[in-house]
Amino acid sequence: MEPTPPREQTAENPTQPAPAQAHAARPVSDMSPAEFRKHGYAVIDWIADYLDAPEKWPVLPAVHPGDVRRALPQSPPQRGESMDEILADFQRLIVPAVTHWNHPDFMAYFANSSTAAGVLGEALSAALNVNAMLWRTSPAATELEFLTLDWLRQMLGLPEGLFGTIGDTASSNTLYALAAAREMHPELRIREEGMSGRADLPKVVIYCSEEAHSSVDKAVMTLGFGLEALRKIPTDSGLRMDVAALASAVESDVRAGRVPLAVVATVGTTSTTAIDPVLAIAEVCGKHGMWLHVDASYGGTAAILPEMQHVLHGCDRADSLVVNPHKWLFTPVDCSALYTRRPDLLKRAFQHIPDYLIVSEGESVANLMDYGVALGRRFRALKLWFVIRNFGVEGLRSLIREHIRIAHLLGDWIDADPELERMADVNFSTVVFRHCPPGMRGRELDDHNSRTLAKVVAGREVYLSHTRVRGSYALRIAIGNIHTTEGHVRRALELVKEAARTY
């Protein structure tokens, strides 16, 4: 293909002003529609092949820290380069250095996948390039966000009337929920006076289980409560929050004159996918006027299956709940849904309107900028709307159901294998286990599993990650990729056993 650098301004295209100084480079214009078509078709062809068979590349790249950066020019080009050159570098230098989350053998963390409909939605939102800060700055982006999240709410069996917005991540959304919780106490005047240097402010306390995600710690750090304000409640034998321990921690804080503000319950913990007893936690919250936030960022998606609705039992009592379509609903990163029944408090936490953003619609519309830190809002709803429409609720259910089926099968294989030990219940699509040579225990067993995982990862055929279960090292196989089949999971388990014998 002939190189096609950006077009320089010519006499046939006089819409741009003349350069101010003779030595200045003449303004260039964007690539022509013909060029865009040419490269656009090439990119779509590439994506179509990639999404069809991401396993053309190893799931983990063979790179060392700094390799990618060293392979690229260290300063920007002064003159435009052709898209042919840029795309060639993308294929030659970038793709081989990517960890392929779309790969069926990606089973680390919470595996996920992009899908064609989601990619098309993402491309179109980049093309439209709207900033949905105000309803007026893109009515369709604002209204589609509310509509799509209402569809998702119905799919999840959550109560009517919940207000939902889309943010970048569960971490941001949990922070927003706790900022809203803080506004339950306007008498503390935190919005106005802040928290620092105030002898009049009581200690405000937040609770989550020992198994809650680190985003809760980050939220309390960022919001100025401080890590010491976060009570990590012990868990029961199933690694679920112990509600009796929660109730007694809250009561002791009340007796000490502290203000119990909020509980973060988790549906699908990061380590073992445990499900906190949300209904019982809601009772404690109700008794003490606390905000209940549910982190269902991974596990919540399962509730689109009628037979898994129970995982959100009690969540109708939550003040807020986060679920991530970018984790297990085949929507490209980033897309995290935050629901709340107190949008008034979310708004009180974040609304701050300078003169230049005042619009005549007033309170007749919802402006997304009022519900978080960011002014600018991406048109994230488009890709989620595409995914839900393209697969349909039944299609999405069939995918999630299959992942759960494979996870249970894997659990059965592990249970039947004397070399292996399952370390947690299989609640969703993630299985936690370890390799147990006879007679090995304690630190030696931890090291053995850590070495086993290192060997598996070094092989680059499958990507698994680890966790600790009550202090013991454990391996995780997370199934969330649209391409992952029973065969891939069987092979992953064989690789673990092989690595355990040969590291």
Ligand SMILES: Cc1ncc(COP(=O)(O)O)c(C=O)c1O
């Ligand atoms: C239970 C849970 N909550 C929150 C998060 C953070 O998600 P995000 O990357 O969207 O911030 C994770 C990440 O895996 C998680 O497992």
